[in-house]
Amino acid sequence: MDFAFSEEQEMLRSQARSYLHDRFPEERVVELAGSEEGWDPASWREMAELGWLGLSAPEASGGAGMGFLEETVLFEELGWALFPGPYFSSVALALPALQNDPGEVERLVSGASTFTLAWAEPQGLVGLQDVTEAEGAGIGTVTKASPGGQGWTLDGQKVLVPDLASAERIVVLARGDQGPGLWVVERTAAVTRSHSTMDPTRRYGTLDLSGTPASLLVEPARTKEVMRQVRLRALAALSLEAVGVAQRALDISRAYVGERKQFGKPIGSYQAVSHQVADSYMGTELARSTAYRAAWCVAEDDAEAPVAAADAKARAGENAVAVCERAIQVLGGIGFTWEHILHRLYKRAQWIDSFEGFGATQRSVVASALLG
Amino acid sequence: MDFRDSPDEARFRQELRSWFEANVPEKADPQAGRLDESVAREWAKKLHEAGYAGLTWPKEYGGAGAPYTHQAIFLEESARAETPEHIGVIGLGMAGPTIIAHGTPAQKEHLKGILSGEEVWCQGFSEPGSGSDLASLRTRAEDAGDHYVVNGQKVWSSFAHIADYCILLVRTDPEAPKHKGITYLLADMRAPGVEVRPLRQITGDPEFNEIFFSDVEVPKEDVLGEVNGGWQVAMTTLLHERGTLGFALTARLEVLVKKLIALAKETRPDGVRPADDPLIRDQIVRQWSDLQALRFTNYRALTGLVKTGVPGPEGSVAKLHWSEANQRLGKLALQILGPWAQLDSEDGIWNGFWQYQQLRSRGNTIEAGTSEVLRNIISERVLGLPRSR
Numbered sequence: 001m002d003f004a005f006s007e008e009q010e011m012l013r014s015q016a017r018s019y020l021h022d023r024f025p026e027e028r029v030v031e032l033a034g035s036e037e038g039w040d041p042a043s044w045r046e047m048a049e050l051g052w053l054g055l056s057a058p059e060a061s062g063g064a065g066m067g068f069l070e071e072t073v074l075f076e077e078l079g080w081a082l083f084p085g086p087y088f089s090s091v092a093l094a095l096p097a098l099q100n101d102p103g104e105v106e107r108l109v110s111g112a113s114t115f116t117l118a119w120a121e122p123q124g125l126v127g128l129q130d131v132t133e134a135e136g137a138g139i140g141t142v143t144k145a146s147p148g149g150q151g152w153t154l155d156g157q158k159v160l161v162p163d164l165a166s167a168e169r170i171v172v173l174a175r176g177d178q179g180p181g182l183w184v185v186e187r188t189a190a191v192t193r194s195h196s197t198m199d200p201t202r203r204y205g206t207l208d209l210s211g212t213p214a215s216l217l218v219e220p221a222r223t224k225e226v227m228r229q230v231r232l233r234a235l236a237a238l239s240l241e242a243v244g245v246a247q248r249a250l251d252i253s254r255a256y257v258g259e260r261k262q263f264g265k266p267i268g269s270y271q272a273v274s275h276q277v278a279d280s281y282m283g284t285e286l287a288r289s290t291a292y293r294a295a296w297c298v299a300e301d302d303a304e305a306p307v308a309a310a311d312a313k314a315r316a317g318e319n320a321v322a323v324c325e326r327a328i329q330v331l332g333g334i335g336f337t338w339e340h341i342l343h344r345l346y347k348r349a350q351w352i353d354s355f356e357g358f359g360a361t362q363r364s365v366v367a368s369a370l371l372g
Numbered sequence: 373m374d375f376r377d378s379p380d381e382a383r384f385r386q387e388l389r390s391w392f393e394a395n396v397p398e399k400a401d402p403q404a405g406r407l408d409e410s411v412a413r414e415w416a417k418k419l420h421e422a423g424y425a426g427l428t429w430p431k432e433y434g435g436a437g438a439p440y441t442h443q444a445i446f447l448e449e450s451a452r453a454e455t456p457e458h459i460g461v462i463g464l465g466m467a468g469p470t471i472i473a474h475g476t477p478a479q480k481e482h483l484k485g486i487l488s489g490e491e492v493w494c495q496g497f498s499e500p501g502s503g504s505d506l507a508s509l510r511t512r513a514e515d516a517g518d519h520y521v522v523n524g525q526k527v528w529s530s531f532a533h534i535a536d537y538c539i540l541l542v543r544t545d546p547e548a549p550k551h552k553g554i555t556y557l558l559a560d561m562r563a564p565g566v567e568v569r570p571l572r573q574i575t576g577d578p579e580f581n582e583i584f585f586s587d588v589e590v591p592k593e594d595v596l597g598e599v600n601g602g603w604q605v606a607m608t609t610l611l612h613e614r615g616t617l618g619f620a621l622t623a624r625l626e627v628l629v630k631k632l633i634a635l636a637k638e639t640r641p642d643g644v645r646p647a648d649d650p651l652i653r654d655q656i657v658r659q660w661s662d663l664q665a666l667r668f669t670n671y672r673a674l675t676g677l678v679k680t681g682v683p684g685p686e687g688s689v690a691k692l693h694w695s696e697a698n699q700r701l702g703k704l705a706l707q708i709l710g711p712w713a714q715l716d717s718e719d720g721i722w723n724g725f726w727q728y729q730q731l732r733s734r735g736n737t738i739e740a741g742t743s744e745v746l747r748n749i750i751s752e753r754v755l756g757l758p759r760s761r
Binding site: 001002003004005006009069254257258265266268269270271274275277278279281282285286287288289290292293296297302311314315360363364366367370371372 | 373374375376377378381441444633636637647650653654656657658660661664665666668669671672674675679686689692693744747748750751752754755756757758759760
């Protein structure tokens with residue numbers, strides 16, 4: 001029974017903190033969040049050079065041959081720094097589909113391309129859970145894959161695609177005549193629209209496919225398994241990111257209430273204020289424990305992984321939102337301003353909390369396991 | 373990071389499971405928490421004979437010298453097996469470790485009796501005027517040459533009505549600053565002048581007691597540690613508990629969550645099966661999630677303890693979180709009982725088990741550190757915020 005990260009994992013964490021502190025301090029994140037592009041593409045090559053894009057990719061493809069646990073260290077630190085860029089979309093969502101295609105893996109690991117995954121459709125099946133339930137993957141998937149020309153073409157529409165505007169290559173869940181599979185398209189070959197999203201650092205988009213050329217990545221026989229992995233990785237990754245976001249908001253709260261004076265004393269000496277910060281600490285530590293354990297379960301493909309990941313995502317998402325709300329409260333007026341970073345952390349927390357249906361949806365997954 | 377047991381841990385766990393299967397007595401009364409003295413004494417004896425009392429105590433004092441992880445496993449498996457209460461919890465968990473740390477060779481003679489359960493201990497810390505502000509205690513010990521004469525009153529003492537000894541905090545120097553005038557005594561509860569009165573609580577039963585000391589003579593050999601150095605000794609008592617307290621609390625909560633799920637799966641007299649109600653399902657999962665979060669936070673703190681010898685700061689949330697989760701659980705249970713929530717004792721579903729749990733849980737956020745004080749401790753000691761007083 002050992003909860004500690006390894007020395008290598010802790011070194012990765014230090015490296016991440018160092019890089020993010022230097023390249024993505026608060027002012028830069030605020031600036032990028034307000035920009036048109038929403039992120040700095042130059043950071044992708046930098047992250048490739050640091051080896052972060054291929055942590056769990058096989059060494060034969062230029063990856064580090066490590067695992068999901070190493071990636072979760074990064075998710076937490078990237079969450080704390082509020083890094084704007086398609087790391088989650090590329091590494092948590094798209095990578096499982098790329099694994100067996102050395103060319104695609106190399107594109108990711110080298111930093112040549114950014115990626116995302118498009119699975120949701122306007123007919124109503126928007127959850128990863130929905131599309132992988134019951135008989136198999138791609139339940140209700142209408143987007144069609146047709147053989148033709150040099151490979152395949154795709155027709156249909158995908159909605160709520162995360163980081164669509166910053167993803168150069170998109171993995172698409174579509175239905176061929178053998179069943180649902182996963183294809184990859186170049187964004188420039190399709191029509192995309194990016195939507196105004198509460199968290200502008202992770203905008204959703206709509207993808208319109210019309211005879212769009214595509215390459216097959218994952219054939220129907222393996223699609224259900226890949227989508228299962230995607231869902232578990234996504235939930236665990238977001239749990240860790242949420243812990244990072246919550247910790248940042250907690251650090252901001254703690255620093256502020258220790259300094260800010262009213263009525264002659266630091267406001268942190270008033271229990272109505274300090275007790276809120278204590279609750280944020282408690283909530284974040286409970287979320288952290290659950291998230292780390294879920295990450296381990298997913299990395300080991302433990303039988304408990306689906307329940308652990310659902311539980312962690314529900315708790316960590318809700319906690320991050322609560323910590324940010326208390327932070328805005330204890331910072332008073334200043335926490336409510338556009339210029340302060342807090343609202344951006346808050347909106348990331350809300351993005352995470354709303355992914356895959358908020359906490360209640362994840363708890364209903366756990367309920368089925370506990371209560372039948 | 374690895375959540376699997378090591379081979380040694382797995383072996384110990386399996387050994388425990390087998391032993392519990394063979395030795396845990398059948399529960400005559402499903403209402404957990406009400407002390408059955410004879411069952412508790414018998415259980416203490418059995419555990420001692422099997423070598424499970426004082427697992428982490430050094431071997432020289434009759435313990436097993438086992439690592440903290442074994443104590444954690446013991447508490448987990450005890451919960452799963454729903455073992456009876458142990459008559460010597462205060463001796464094993466509080467008095468014993470404090471005597472090991474500070475005791476004279478003569479005082480260490482108590483350790484044998486603590487381990488076997490033959491010597492029952494109670495705690496004499498809180499007073500009517502000194503709860504959260506324990507250091508303000510006023511029970512007075514006057515120096516009378518080779519002994520002290522103790523006068524005062526202690527409150528909220530469990531097991532006092534059957535205890536042989538008491539870990540007793542008294543004021544020996546009223547002129548000194550409050551933390552510096554306290555002495556820690558190992559007091560004989562059978563001495564003349566000691567009177568125990570039960571304290572009836574909202575559950576109806578007298579789990580706790582008041583202890584009145586009227587000119588009680590306590591020999592100076594029974595001073596533990598330094599005279600007027602009792603506060604530091606008391607801190608040892610409280611700190612030692614914190615190492616594995618979280619596991620004991622998790623164990624209790626695990627038993628209750630399991631029972632809660634079993635209750636929800638039963639069909640009520642009105643034909644309703646609460647486990648089918650989406651709102652109840654969501655609440656049950658929240659309870660289970662609270663249990664998991666407590667469990668894994670304890671493991672994290674334990675990893676810190678094993679690596680550094682000091683429990684991790686995350687352990688400070690264990691009691692606070694557990695107490696509030698336990699209260700939520702009690703209320704949820706009554707919601708699940710629905711129209712029958714008010715009927716208790718033999719007229720109630722499960723013979724009033726849940727009504728007892730729910731009422732008893734209101735004390736959880738008060739005893740062993742109020743939630744208000746615990747939040748102060750987190751704010752001040754863990755987060756470094758300025759003191760509120």
